[in-house]
Amino acid sequence: MEQLQQMARELLERQQVQVIIGYEAGSEANRRRAVFVRRAEDVSRLIFDDACRQNLATYLLKPEVLVLGKIGMVVRRNTLRSLMQYAVENQLADERVIAIGIGEEGGPRLLPNFAAVEEYLAQLPRGPSAAEKAELKKMEQLVMEQRWAFWREEFDRCIKCYACRAACPLCYCNRCITEVNQPQWIPVASDALGNLEWNVIRAMHLAGRCIGCGSCADACPQGIRIDLLNGLLAREAQQQFAAEPGYGQRKDYALAVFKPDDKEEFIR
Amino acid sequence: MARIGVFICHCGENIGSTVDCAAVAKAAGELPGVVHSVDYKYMCSDPGQSMIKDAIRTQKLTGVVVGACSPRMHEPTFRRACNEAGLNPFLCEMANLREHCSWVHEKLPDTTAKAIDLVRILVEKVKRNKPLSSIKVPVTKRALVLGGGIAGIQAALDIAGAGHEVVLVERSPSIGGHMAQLSETFPTLDCSQCILTPRMVEVAQHPNITLYTYSELESLEGFIGNFKATIRKRARGVDEKLCTGCGVCTQKCPNKKIPSEFNEHLGTRPAIYVPFPQAVPNKPVIDRDRCTYYSKGKCQVCAKMCPTKAIRYDQEDELITIDIGAVVAATGFTIKGTDFFPEYGYGQYPNVITGLQFERLASASGPTLGVIRRPSDNEIPENVVFIACAGSRDSAKRLSYCSKICCMYTAKHAMLYKHKVHEGRAHVFYMDIRAGGKMYDEFVRRAIEEDQVNYIRGRVSRVFERNGKMIVKGVDTLLNGQSIEIEADLVVLATAMTAQPDAEATAQRMKISYDADHFLSEAHPKLRPVEMNTAGIFVAGACQAPKDIPETVAQASAAASKVVGLFSRSELAREPVVATVNRTAPPLFSTCVGCFLCETACPYQAIERDDIRGRDGQLIRQVAKVNQGVCQGCGTCVALCRSKAIDLQGFTNEQVFAELLAV
């Protein structure tokens, strides 16, 4: 923690960055929240521990944040993967952010550009945790009617508040599909069809792009297991297309490339 | 407010006998937005079309739905009619009541109900159609002809003769192709080189033709009227501007024992060589794999001897990029070698040769100066066996097609042999004689009757050696399958004509389709025989299928006339079914978020990046833009775009959605 604060102080003092975005203590003992540190004397507010879960990358595409100047950011693996995906999707210029890598691999470590982030990520373990895998398996062992009933119940609770979208680093569209009204693909109201469509369409829009931070499910006030949908598609994209979004700068979005021999046993 | 007209066609009995057309018209008339709905016997007839035109004028229609046959059949007809009446043609849609309804269902109420559904779906669509105007693309009036055989030569001369520039690319050191190797041609027995070489010279001297020999197509990008071709001009090792073609280098080259490709390995050539005396251009190339200087670093005899100092050992390949409006693919064919046939000795016997090798033996300019001598000992053979269908029409060899020219050239070979060796005996084993063509059957009859060639209907099972003699073992099916053995001094295999070994790669480079045998696939086997499915690319010669010289020349001229037809316009009009990226008011300028994931999905690289700048020139945003000349309108990007910032004209999200809600 002291190391992190020291690093942040130096970045600010040398004016290498104008703001550090990190975590500080929240309203309750086990809660953390984002903090924007702009003066060296405030670096003592920065903390880092396992409770720092929020994916801070979402701030990086906001115009009101970008005007602050060059940004330093305290990043975990998932935030780093978001940065890589921003690079792939043309959303963030290189060297716009100095990342302070921290988390599973210890740290903190300064990562001044995409190449450094990519190199750092290459050393980290990949893939979902055993618990995540087990949960998907458990769902898949249910019969169709049970799965349908489970998800109807989940989606019924959706109030279309779009907190999932707000928390997601990759939901950065100028106009979300749910706001497209010519035609109105997704019914505006929170009805059965609309809720199903919203959650399924969002999952498809993240297929092959989702970096698995789980911020959407964390943010959902209704506790809907959106992360399961994303986890399933991430697993499928990995297994079928070897897609590992957020680990490199190559433009190889799984749904925008193909192989002539992709498996097609389901097509008659 | 929409004012839609619905026109239901009976198509005589075709629709009318199964679907209650009057009921469909009545039901359509009650749909919201429909102001005019009628049925008629033949909508595509003149009176039918007049009904539509009159209604457009009197009812001030804003959209038309014709319930008739497939839009693939008559959409152009009805759109034209609408246009003539002053309604934008893209405000007309067709409901497919014939192919998709009356012809495939029984006469039941459900069938009429389906017809009404189909009309309603299209009415909902057409309400959301927008007037579109065709897209104009400029045409670069310069053609690329790929391949310098007789097909490419003919096409190039025809296009150049019509006053257009031609770039002719040939990968070997000289143009001429296989025709230059032939001795005499059937059915007239006129000398192949005598008729070909003047045309080769004409190519070299034509002011409209730029010739690149020893060159290959590296890449082809773009689309009809606007291709960009990159040509790799391989290093000859000779400065073509300085070289006078005197030939001193080829005479002095100490490394003379290299099998000559032109002579089908029956003769030799030096390491610096001109493939044959009449080559165009008559400038040598250095075979770097065989040249002593490149392998040992010493020699340089040619450089020392060259009177104009034209030898360039360090010359490098050159990449040339040219704007092209149309392409003629005339990349030719190859033949199976004798090593393809285990039953005929796997190429082990020197006296088993291919038809093309026989051509070289028979040619006055060949390795034996036109005397038929067998390769093993240069003796004049007394018994020659010709085997037709060597590989062709043999599905076990994965060559199920007929090579088409072998019957004729085998008759020619036998005849030439008899003319040259009067006392010799010629035998031909054949499956069938396919001699369709002007004076073709007469030619074969002449071989049999006048020149007394022994035609045996049957297959040869084996060729083997016994006591220093070749034995050809076969059957005569006209003698009840009696097995026969013939002692032969020379065996000539009419081996199958196949696609070039790299035909697949060439086709993929040009993004054109090819068949299972790797021959190029024409757009339509009957009605569009010289066009490829990719607009602006045409085909000529044996790269499309086996064919003889007259057919090749005819096809080449046809392809050339297609090119000239294309070049008769300075602009092409294209269907406006293309994708567009929306533009909105500042500060967004477009709902496109600029992720450019569509870039890789587009099969045509039609997505470009558009920099949106403020008045001060500063970059505000980067959003996608579709190059409408390149876009072919598949809509893959539309389905991919998360925020639906891209849409496809003619099949917009609104249109499709409305169709779906009307089902």
Add this chain to the structure above:
Amino acid sequence: MSEFEPKIIAFVCNWCTYAGADLTGTSRIKYSSNVRIIRLPCTGRIDFMLILQAFGQGADGIIVSGCHPGDCHYTAGNYHARRRWMLFRRLMDFVGVDLRRVHFSWVSAAEGAKWAELVNQVVDEVRTLGPYKAFPQRFHENGFPVQLTVAN
């Protein structure tokens, strides 16, 4: 009540399956009249959202069909579509959508008989499954949007 007749919506590409279905007609091969074709230029254009919409619109079964691999008029649209379906199918299955009601196929412009066979098979299968009542609907039978459910 008469026997249940399923409503089948087919999304097909213009160059292969639409033309194939035209050939079914020209060859006068009879098939079930339950299918309604929506013509699109290419399978690449077929948005996965259309499948959800079709079910929400009361379809009991869905056919998606285009050119065989290698035959796409636009060279690669069907390959992109195939990848999309590979993932979307898994997702639909995961949330419990009845995959027996969604059929993907390649029908070329020469396969008129295959088109008829496909439609008949899908209609038969879906007829046995019965109406897809489980899927939430966009509209009531009277044409008005379904009643809003208030989230608890």
